[in-house]
Amino acid sequence: MSTTEPRLTSLAHGGGCGCKLAPAVLQDIxxxxxxxxxxxxxxxxxxxxxxxxxxxxxxxxxxxxTTDFFMPVVDDPFDFGRIAATNALSDVYAMGGAPIFALALVGMPVNVLSTETIGRILQGGASVCAAAGIPVAGGHSIDSVEPIYGLVALGLVHPDQVLTNRGARAGDVLILTKALGVGVLSAAFKQGRLDEAGYAALIASTTKLNTVGAKLPGMAGVHAVTDVTGFGLLGHALEMARGSGLTVELIGHPPLLEAVEPLAASGVRTGASGRNRESYGAFIDLPAGLPDWRRDLLTDPQTSGGLLVSVAAGQAEALLELARAEGFGQAAVVGRVVDGPARVRVGA
Incomplete structure (x- = not known):
């Protein structure tokens, strides 16, 4: 990147999955x-x-x-491309699919960014697709005010083994494959408060492909899957609750990425976290003693977040072992599914 070029994140009013329209706004549209x-x-x-x-x-x-695209969450163009591509492919894995190829979606301020910088963004995305074993077979590009990058991602799955967010059953255990806090880390990065360890945690999480999803079809006890992205853990758990017509109970202290807790406790948060809470808060039951910063983490937008899997209690340990064998070291039980109305309850 040229030293005369502005930071990528300075060109965008939002970044990563925090760019998503708030759930209530999207529903109204x-x-x-x-x-x-x-x-x-x-x-x-x-x-x-x-x-x-x-x-x-x-x-x-x-x-x-599926398709997914957004504006920069980091300044390094190669990392931005990797994060956006990983995030887009996640939706294929969340359905139990195996990706077959992708198309690039590119919108760039060509009078502001060099062709070298734009090329590095595309190279980052292509490197992730190569790691997934698929080509970037084409795409579309436009001149835009803000830098935008993502993919159309296509995959295959057996028709009888499609995984959805609507098959959860009462008694299931909920497992999350990645720790939370991407939104907090990205906000800290923009504020110049993220150290090297925190940045490394951010990149490691957001560029890890959710390949475990392709191994879930046919696995005993797996009933429902979704990935946790822009609407936060609470928002995507609520979609699972609505799809299944059941109540989801979540723990109030899910696993967090390195450096997230002190940053969140000191007030670092994203605007999207508040918008998420305002959009679906009427369907969430929170304990009275939950600190505000922990509440914010439950609605924190997760760019390229983990998979939330609803699995029979007797198969939960097998699923955790599979996830950890695939490199998801912080995979953990974060809740359960019970009989009741379609809403989410959070424990203390």
Missing amino acids: LKDIPQAAAFANLIVGTETSDDAAVWRLNDQQALVA
Whole structure:
């Protein structure tokens, strides 16, 4: 990157999955959009705000299709590309799919950023796709005011083994494969308060592919999966609760990435965290004694976050062993599913 170029994050009004429209705003925008006509081969559509669309191709294959893009969460162009690509591919893994190829979505202020910097962003994304064993087979680019990068990601899954956010069962245990706090770390980075260890934790988490998702179809006891991204743990757990028509109970102290706790306790937070809470707070029961900073972490937007898996209690240990074998060392039980209305309760 040229020394005369501005920081990538200075060119964006938001970064990563914190750029997402707040859930309430998105719901208001979509409320008058007519539902798509019934298609026999559309296995998953927009019904429960799932991670990707799924279309049956034949008796053995279904196509998983998704897209995700956002503005920079870090200044290093290669890292930005890696994070955005990892995040986009996560939605394929969350459906139990294996990616087959991707298309790049590129919007860049070409009069502000050099072709070298833009090229490094694309190289970062391509490196993640290579690690996933797929090509970037094309894409589309525009000249835009803010830098934007992401992917259209396509994958395959057996039609009878599609994983959705709506299959949780009462008695299930909830396992989260990545620790929380990406939003706090990214906010601290923008404020110049993130040390080297914190930045390393941020990059390590956001560039780790959720490949474990492709190994979940057919695994005994796995009933529902979603990935935790822009709406935070509470928001995506609520989508699972609504999809399954059950109550989700979460612990109030889920695993956190390195350096997150002192930063959050000192007041570092994202604007998206508050917007998330305002959007779905009426459907969340929080304990009276939960500190504000812990409450904020539960709505903290997770750029390229982990998978939230609803699994039969008897299979929870096997799933934890699989996740840890795949390199998800902080995978942990964060809650359970119980009978009750579609809402989320948080323990002390």
